[in-house]
Amino acid sequence: METFAYFGLDVGTSSTKAVLVAPDGTVIDSQVQEHSVTRGDHGLVEMDMRIWWDEFKTLYPALLNRNDVRVKGIGISGMGPCIAVTDTNDEPVAPAALYGVDQRAREEIDELADAFGQDFLLERYDSQLTTQAGGPKLRWFAKRYPQVFASGARFYMPASWIIKHITGEYVLDRHSASQCTPLYSPETREWNADMVQKIAPGTELPRLGWSHEICGETVEVAEVPELASGIPVIFGTVDAWAEQESVGAIKNNQLFLMYGTTLFLVANSQQRVRHASMWGTTGTREGTFNMAGGLATSGALTNWFREISGERDYAKLVEAAQGVPAGSEGLLTLPYFAGERTPLQDPDARGVMIGLSLHHGRGHMYRSLLEATAFAVRHNIEVMEDAGASIESISAAGGGVTSDLWPQIVSDVTGRAQELRRESVGASYGDAFMVAQALGDVESLDEWNPVAKVIEPQDLPVYDDLYASYRTLYTATADIQHRLRTLQR
Incomplete structure (x- = not known):
């Protein structure tokens, strides 16, 4: 057969x-x-x-x-x-x-x-x-x-x-x-x-x-x-958007998070939505519109740290970060190592790591990088909702969800649960689903790729305090970042 x-x-x-x-x-x-x-x-x-x-x-x-x-x-x-x-x-x-x-x-x-x-x-x-x-x-x-x-x-x-x-x-x-x-x-x-x-x-x-x-x-x-x-x-x-399809995150009032080389956010709406610092787009399906945002780095940061630390195995870095308490014991990072896209739209922004002391190790630094991207996600979500986007649920996919640590930190920082599907292959899986559906061979993504787990947020007040400092830190250091950027040219 x-x-x-x-x-x-x-x-x-x-x-x-x-x-x-x-x-x-x-x-x-x-x-x-x-x-x-x-x-x-x-x-x-x-x-x-x-x-x-x-x-x-x-x-x-x-x-x-x-x-x-x-x-x-x-x-x-x-x-x-x-x-x-x-x-x-x-x-x-x-x-x-x-x-x-x-x-x-x-x-x-x-x-x-x-x-x-x-x-x-x-x-x-x-x-x-x-x-x-x-x-x-x-x-x-x-x-x-x-x-x-x-x-x-x-x-x-x-x-x-x-x-x-x-x-x-x-x-x-x-x-x-x-x-x-x-x-x-x-x-x-x-x-x-x-x-x-x-x-x-x-x-x-x-x-x-x-x-x-x-x-x-x-x-x-x-x-x-x-x-x-x-x-x-x-x-x-x-x-x-293909990865969004791979986890069925195309419903109205749903947010998709893609953990990749850059971290991407797509909020779905049945009407056009716009904000000066975000991207308004047409969706993959007729009658759908999106408000989208994207970090300039995310997985690129973890890869950078893996290379400079000399550690080939991500699992060992994750293990080290898991041994560090939330807030990285007073270490705070701005993840703008390649500028920042939304919502700052500042290509001349640069990374900042503040609070370093002699007791901080690579586990602290790795966890602080993950927390920095989580703060950036929270910033984007706040801007999206201020612009009128409604976010009732979040689905996530991408290479960053192969371990629970990163999505757990994002849920803890944002205070929002995330659904993870059985298959996290990514965009290529979404491509296969879309063509199968186009041929009439499958009706719903739920048939192909059911929800496997839900990452629930933990109540960690330290993240609210650090997030406020995160927002202040960019404002306080932006001029210095820009001057340093001129030296890098």
């Missing part, structure tokens, strides 16, 4: 993960391929877009050759919003600009903000222009490669680039498009052609669709003989 499976693939900041999922939601097999981004002068954080396709060509055959299955559908997601520019023959013109951690377009942000007004942009497009916005980055490319745009240019994100290779379709999902502020209209849910003409004339725009809809079928690809033709492929989306 033939065995069917759904294939999901997610291109992340530090690795690409592929998964095969059975019709009942069980993970048959998965594989990861690590990669790295390039950091350059003037805030550039970029990656050769050809890596995304190369990794599909490696991971898809690897899973198919290890498992006797027939792929029934394919879903793909990736970090975003990224801006990767090609000519109309799909030849890359430069490395892709990554999401908000890439700060190359600060001049273009100021230029467009002066031209249109940030208040107007917020009212019309649900977001002001920040380093997260795709529009200024596309303009950055247009100004530097005018000959390409004069003859026609395309832009891709990780999912759409791979989809182009396996289906021949030039498409993008509406959620990803909504992060290309101000090129997309959240009112019409279509491209704003007039704004595209003003910002990056000569751009050929991809066809839009909802993340869980079928955008096309696979064609024969000589480089991947294991890829059969005629397999349905969905539009896909940005990694955090």
Whole structure:
């Protein structure tokens, strides 16, 4: 009897993960391929877009050759919003600009903000222009490669680039498009052609669709003989939103937390919501809108500390941190090691660790880093609710939930419970679910991935005291952080 499976693939900041999922939601097999981004002068954080396709060509055959299955559908997601520019023959013109951690377009942000007004942009497009916005980055490319745009240019994100290779379709999902502020209209849910003409004339725009809809079928690809033709492929989306799908956190008044290289927050609403320091987006499903926020670092911090401490095993650092009381015995950290995105929107912010004494060890420091990200989550939640977002429940996923310590600290700091599902594979699992649902093979995520545990908050008054100090510490040291940033240039 033939065995069917759904294939999901997610291109992340530090690795690409592929998964095969059975019709009942069980993970048959998965594989990861690590990669790295390039950091350059003037805030550039970029990656050769050809890596995304190369990794599909490696991971898809690897899973198919290890498992006797027939792929029934394919879903793909990736970090975003990224801006990767090609000519109309799909030849890359430069490395892709990554999401908000890439700060190359600060001049273009100021230029467009002066031209249109940030208040107007917020009212019309649900977001002001920040380093997260795709529009200024596309303009950055247009100004530097005018000959390409004069003859026609395309832009891709990780999912759409791979989809182009396996289906021949030039498409993008509406959620990803909504992060290309101000090129997309959240009112019409279509491209704003007039704004595209003003910002990056000569751009050929991809066809839009909802993340869980079928955008096309696979064609024969000589480089991947294991890829059969005629397999349905969905539009896909940005990694955090695919991971949101993987735990069913798409309901109204629900918040999703993604513990990854950066920590991301997505609050769901049935109406447009906006705040000057957050990102308003279209959701993955028709009729859904989001208020989103994101830290510039989270898992990147724990990886940094692991490397400088010389400890290869995260479990040993977690064990050391578990032996330290809440509050890290008076050690407080600002996690802005790569600037901060929401709600500060301060790319020149820098990390601060205060209260150090000779009795503090690596367990204190590691725990303080985790507590710092929890304080940042609390800050984001407060801003979201002040802006009118309603948060009745929280679901979490990502690499950071493999141990209970980090989500427990976040629940303790925020005073809110978090649901964790049985499978925490991540965005690639969400991709597989969306294509299975698109094909009518599964109705609800609950069938595939039931809730496995709930992290309940503990009453720890020390965190309220430290949170107040956390908020004060940024204000008190921001000027110093900015001066030090100039030395780092």
